[in-house]
Amino acid sequence: xxxxxxxxxxxxxxxxxxxxxxxxxxxxxxxxxxxxxxxxxxxxxxxxxxxxxxxxxxxxxxxxxxxxxxxxxxxxxxxxxxxxxxxxxxxxxxxxxxxxxxxxxxxxxxxxxxxxxxxxxxxxxxxxxxxxxxxxxxxxxxxxxxxxxxxxxxxxxxxxxxxxxxxxxxxxxxxxxxxxxxxxxxxxxxxxxxxxxxxxxxxxxxxxxxxxxxxxxxxxxxxxxxxxxxxxxxxxxxxxxxxxxxxxxxxxxxxxxxxxxxxxxxxxxxxxxxxxx
Numbered sequence: 001x002x003x004x005x006x007x008x009x010x011x012x013x014x015x016x017x018x019x020x021x022x023x024x025x026x027x028x029x030x031x032x033x034x035x036x037x038x039x040x041x042x043x044x045x046x047x048x049x050x051x052x053x054x055x056x057x058x059x060x061x062x063x064x065x066x067x068x069x070x071x072x073x074x075x076x077x078x079x080x081x082x083x084x085x086x087x088x089x090x091x092x093x094x095x096x097x098x099x100x101x102x103x104x105x106x107x108x109x110x111x112x113x114x115x116x117x118x119x120x121x122x123x124x125x126x127x128x129x130x131x132x133x134x135x136x137x138x139x140x141x142x143x144x145x146x147x148x149x150x151x152x153x154x155x156x157x158x159x160x161x162x163x164x165x166x167x168x169x170x171x172x173x174x175x176x177x178x179x180x181x182x183x184x185x186x187x188x189x190x191x192x193x194x195x196x197x198x199x200x201x202x203x204x205x206x207x208x209x210x211x212x213x214x215x216x217x218x219x220x221x222x223x224x225x226x227x228x229x230x231x232x233x234x235x236x237x238x239x240x241x242x243x244x245x246x247x248x249x250x251x252x253x254x255x256x257x258x259x260x261x262x263x264x265x266x267x268x269x270x271x272x273x274x275x276x277x
Contacts, residue, residue, distance in 0.1 A: 010034060033097045036171055062088040066175050069114040072137055075145055083189050090181035094174050096120075102140065102166040108159040110179045112141035118172030124164040133169065140166050141177075148182045 010031060013019055019027065050058050066088040070076045076087065094113070096102065102113055105124055113120075120134040134140055143160035150156045159179055 029097070029100070033095070033100075036095060036097050059085055059089045062091060066091045066114070069116070069137065069139070069175060072114075072139060073142070073145070083185065086185045086188060087177065087182075090185060091175040091177055094176045096168040096172040096174065098168055098171055100168050102168065103162040103164075105162055105165045107162050109141050109143050109162050110159055112139060112144055112177040112182070113166075114139045114175045114177070116173040116175065118174070119169040120172060121167045121169040122164050123167075134166075144177075144179050144182055147179070148186050151183070151186060 013030065013034065019030070022030070050061065053061070063085055067084060070084060070087055070091075076084065079087075091114070096118070102120065103109055105126065115134060115136055115138050117136055120138070120140060121131065122134060122140065123131040143162070147156055147160045
């Protein structure tokens with residue numbers, strides 16, 4: 001039954017009028033790709049299949065499949081859990097047939113490719129750089145990382161250019177992260193971080209407001225405890241930022257480095273009324 005489905009799809013492609021206008025070599029590549037895709041997936045369209053699941057289930061599936069691959073990237077490995085989950089969610093399964101090109105030297109790069117199985121050949125004709133093979137667990141398109149980080153300071157005029165040819169040396173199964181998805185996750189992370197930052201300072205102002213009322217009301221017994229707690233809280237907050245910087249990770253991306261809650265002061269009921277957050 002599955003084999004008959006493959007034959008049916010092949011006939012549908014061959015009967016498509018625009019297909020007949022293509023060069024014979026390109027027609028052959030299309031049919032070869034269709035056959036390889038069927039052999040790998042056994043006729044199951046993984047991407048469309050995942051779309052039928054609830055979003056949270058898709059995130060869990062993508063995380064199990066992609067997290068280990070993404071963690072190979074130094075920048076990604078130091079990100080918070082929430083950002084990594086979003087990156088995994090946007091990763092898409094892709095297939096490359098032998099001798100097909102992922103990118104050409106001098107062309108713009110619009111995706112990062114993470115190899116699940118297979119081998120890519122990276123080479124350049126314009127310099128003396130040595131040829132290299134990328135295998136299971138390797139990735140290419142890392143130029144996009146610098147591109148997306150430039151949005152902290154200015155808007156890049158264009159996508160980065162490839163400095164080498166990337167070609168499939170064998171059949172390759174991989175996951176792809178598009179430049180648009182990287183940018184989308186970056187923008188989301190920046191908004192979350194800014195929101196957390198504003199919430200943190202709002203709670204901090206509320207904390208010092210209560211502290212001032214205790215001083216006026218004579219709550220001396222709690223003065224030392226509140227001062228110590230405040231110092232510890234500020235220290236923890238700034239330490240999380242410096243730790244992030246030490247890893248070389250931009251502060252606008254690591255949204256998990258900010259505390260969700262700040263400590264509440266113990267206030268004498270006779271002096272001030274406890275406010276609801």
